[in-house]
Amino acid sequence: MTQPSSPYTYPRIIRWGDCDPAGIAYTPRIFDCLTEALEAWHRDILGVDWLRLRTEMGMGAPIVHAEADMVRPLPPDLVLDIEVRVEEVGTASVTYALSARGPSGDEHFRGRMVACYIDAAAERAAPMPESLRQRLLANSE
Amino acid sequence: MTQPSSPYTYPRIIRWGDCDPAGIAYTPRIFDCLTEALEAWHRDILGVDWLRLRTEMGMGAPIVHAEADMVRPLPPDLVLDIEVRVEEVGTASVTYALSARGPSGDEHFRGRMVACYIDAAAERAAPMPESLRQRLLANSE
Amino acid sequence: MTQPSSPYTYPRIIRWGDCDPAGIAYTPRIFDCLTEALEAWHRDILGVDWLRLRTEMGMGAPIVHAEADMVRPLPPDLVLDIEVRVEEVGTASVTYALSARGPSGDEHFRGRMVACYIDAAAERAAPMPESLRQRLLANSE
Amino acid sequence: MTQPSSPYTYPRIIRWGDCDPAGIAYTPRIFDCLTEALEAWHRDILGVDWLRLRTEMGMGAPIVHAEADMVRPLPPDLVLDIEVRVEEVGTASVTYALSARGPSGDEHFRGRMVACYIDAAAERAAPMPESLRQRLLANSE
Numbered sequence: 001m002t003q004p005s006s007p008y009t010y011p012r013i014i015r016w017g018d019c020d021p022a023g024i025a026y027t028p029r030i031f032d033c034l035t036e037a038l039e040a041w042h043r044d045i046l047g048v049d050w051l052r053l054r055t056e057m058g059m060g061a062p063i064v065h066a067e068a069d070m071v072r073p074l075p076p077d078l079v080l081d082i083e084v085r086v087e088e089v090g091t092a093s094v095t096y097a098l099s100a101r102g103p104s105g106d107e108h109f110r111g112r113m114v115a116c117y118i119d120a121a122a123e124r125a126a127p128m129p130e131s132l133r134q135r136l137l138a139n140s141e
Numbered sequence: 142m143t144q145p146s147s148p149y150t151y152p153r154i155i156r157w158g159d160c161d162p163a164g165i166a167y168t169p170r171i172f173d174c175l176t177e178a179l180e181a182w183h184r185d186i187l188g189v190d191w192l193r194l195r196t197e198m199g200m201g202a203p204i205v206h207a208e209a210d211m212v213r214p215l216p217p218d219l220v221l222d223i224e225v226r227v228e229e230v231g232t233a234s235v236t237y238a239l240s241a242r243g244p245s246g247d248e249h250f251r252g253r254m255v256a257c258y259i260d261a262a263a264e265r266a267a268p269m270p271e272s273l274r275q276r277l278l279a280n281s282e
Numbered sequence: 283m284t285q286p287s288s289p290y291t292y293p294r295i296i297r298w299g300d301c302d303p304a305g306i307a308y309t310p311r312i313f314d315c316l317t318e319a320l321e322a323w324h325r326d327i328l329g330v331d332w333l334r335l336r337t338e339m340g341m342g343a344p345i346v347h348a349e350a351d352m353v354r355p356l357p358p359d360l361v362l363d364i365e366v367r368v369e370e371v372g373t374a375s376v377t378y379a380l381s382a383r384g385p386s387g388d389e390h391f392r393g394r395m396v397a398c399y400i401d402a403a404a405e406r407a408a409p410m411p412e413s414l415r416q417r418l419l420a421n422s423e
Numbered sequence: 424m425t426q427p428s429s430p431y432t433y434p435r436i437i438r439w440g441d442c443d444p445a446g447i448a449y450t451p452r453i454f455d456c457l458t459e460a461l462e463a464w465h466r467d468i469l470g471v472d473w474l475r476l477r478t479e480m481g482m483g484a485p486i487v488h489a490e491a492d493m494v495r496p497l498p499p500d501l502v503l504d505i506e507v508r509v510e511e512v513g514t515a516s517v518t519y520a521l522s523a524r525g526p527s528g529d530e531h532f533r534g535r536m537v538a539c540y541i542d543a544a545a546e547r548a549a550p551m552p553e554s555l556r557q558r559l560l561a562n563s564e
Contacts, residue, residue, distance in 0.1 A: 349490030
């Protein structure tokens with residue numbers, strides 16, 4: 001587990017297949033980047049991957065809101081570090097803020113995603129397990 | 142060309158491969174749906190596809206902001222109609238509002254996207270061609 | 283159900299986001315086209331979609347072999363008809379041959395996929411239900 | 424550059440979004456894995472990425488044949504090493520053999536891809552540059 005003081009970053013290279021005929025990342029692929037970063041954060045920082053969350057804890061964490069701003073071009077082979085931060089922790093929801101920076105430190109895109117914890121069987125919002133909530137709070141700002 | 146009074150809809154079925162092990166559409170695939178709807182609208186309503194915009198008019202229309210709210214589950218084989226509306230037309234940008242409804246008319250997700258017109262060679266914001274702007278205004282609310 | 287004599291075709295347009303910076307479909311997207319065509323065939327011709335195959339019949343049909351030959355360029359906006367044919371029906375497996383043709387009738391790519399029927403719970407090969415097998419044979423060559 | 428004797432491997436984790444409602448990788452995503460491995464090999468071993476191949480050398484290397492056999496299940500979070508080997512070097516084409524192994528060394532899928540070198544402007548097969556050909560031969564079996 002990292003300390004809240006050292007932000008978690010997920011490394012991601014923009015691939016040939018992420019890019020469209022204009023030579024820059026196709027918009028939906030940016031949400032692939034954001035969601036991959038969140039998945040890795042869940043596994044590495046919360047300590048539970050999305051599969052075990054479902055099979056062992058009987059819960060899911062579907063994303064109910066996602067947004068992104070593209071602020072600099074995203075050509076093939078660009079190496080990004082995507083920072084994941086917990087912005088807000090509710091009873092059954094978490095808001096994440098993400099920011100992707102290139103080798104020079106310039107931001108290329110940023111995003112925000114809201115995950116809602118649900119009881120996987122009932123398919124209904126449900127308070128997240130207290131152990132997860134504590135880890136979320138310990139890693140929030 | 143449709144009349145502004147009859148909203149444009151893009152039909153889209155949620156496919157097996159759009160869905161993740163939780164059995165619902167994986168978040169980035171929702172942005173695939175939104176972007177596909179916008180691409181079809183550009184071709185069918187504006188009358189110029191993204192390839193010709195680039196090769197014949199020397200312009201691009203990258204999306205600089207995208208967001209979506211997922212309000213109902215999206216299982217495989219769900220048939221959606223995605224409505225595309227022009228919300229705002231600027232000098233070099235357009236804001237679109239999109240809404241995806243299932244067979245019963247219930248909304249499953251909605252989104253908003255902002256496209257910025259650029260000079261493709263200079264990779265810089267540029268006023269959109271007047272012919273496009275007129276068609277955009279004629280199809281806005 | 284179509285007659286075996288009139289081949290089943292799945293319409294598919296090559297989208298902007300299917301294409302890479304070289305301006306043609308990125309190879310994995312061709313397998314998206316092939317798998318989508320097979321999914322539609324399963325629903326339209328066999329009469330059972332992959333979700334119901336799993337939830338109602340307790341079976342799956344994972345693809346154990348897939349291949350494709352790309353014989354003509356695949357630029358954005360190309361409209362294809364992908365023909366799906368049953369080439370061989372075994373006890374627990376089916377071989378499909380697919381061919382994608384453009385508006386002029388020219389073939390742009392062709393593929394072959396082998397699906398293996400499994401008991402979904404046991405995750406083991408299992409004979410397909412006799413009703414499915416009869417429909418497969420009725421639609422094979 | 425690695426020696427031909429130490430095979431090049433590309434690390435790849437099977438992600439949540441690679442998998443379908445059956446809980447295993449959706450077939451086209453396996454071709455994403457294979458193509459990503461080939462792209463990385465091109466950059467790391469041949470020393471020229473696909474973008475520079477196009478912009479600096481005026482060439483492309485589209486894949487004209489691709490195939491894969493899925494031999495073991497591919498659940499989320501499975502960590503794979505994908506080995507890339509040059510199987511055959513022609514005047515204007517290269518055949519690659521790829522194999523993806525899990526942590527225990529078991530093979531989960533294998534593939535074969537044929538890339539054809541083309542003159543990017545003429546969109547026609549063309550002999551690959553001699554420098555590339557020498558590096559390909561030095562890294563073939």
